[in-house]
Amino acid sequence: MANSPQAKKRARQNEKRFAVNKARRSRIRTFLRKAEEAIASGDKDAAAEAVRAAQPELMRGVTKGVYHKNTASRKISRLTARVKALG
Template identity: 80%
Template sequence: MANTLQSKKRARQTERRTDINKARRSRIRTFLRKVEEAIASGNADAARDALKAAQPELMRGVTKGVVHKNTAARKISRLSARVKALSAA
């Protein structure tokens, strides 16, 4: 358990930030799941719209430090390739 005032404050801040980061990560996963579902359903327009909505959310996670930059770039790249293949088919 924290003893000093500073360490107690840091513990409170960490707890608060953890909740915020969990919520943000969950929100990102929801957006990604919507893209996956649209791709699975075969609806190219819905998949494109869902991807457009998911991209800024994922990049916002990068700026907030919830997701690594390369991870976000990889996810966007792979999803956009799948959406593009869906549109071409």
């Protein structure tokens, strides 16, 4: 348990940051799930649109420190490849 004022403050800050990051991760996962579902449906136009919508969300997660740059790039790359394969 935090005893010093500084440790108490850090604990409060960590809770806030955790909540913000959790919401961001959830939002990104929603976009990814929509892209996955669009790809699974077989509709190339809808899938391409869903991936285009997911891309900036993923990269925003990178700039906010939720995801590593390479992780986001890998996810985007794999989604794009799957959309391309639909054609």
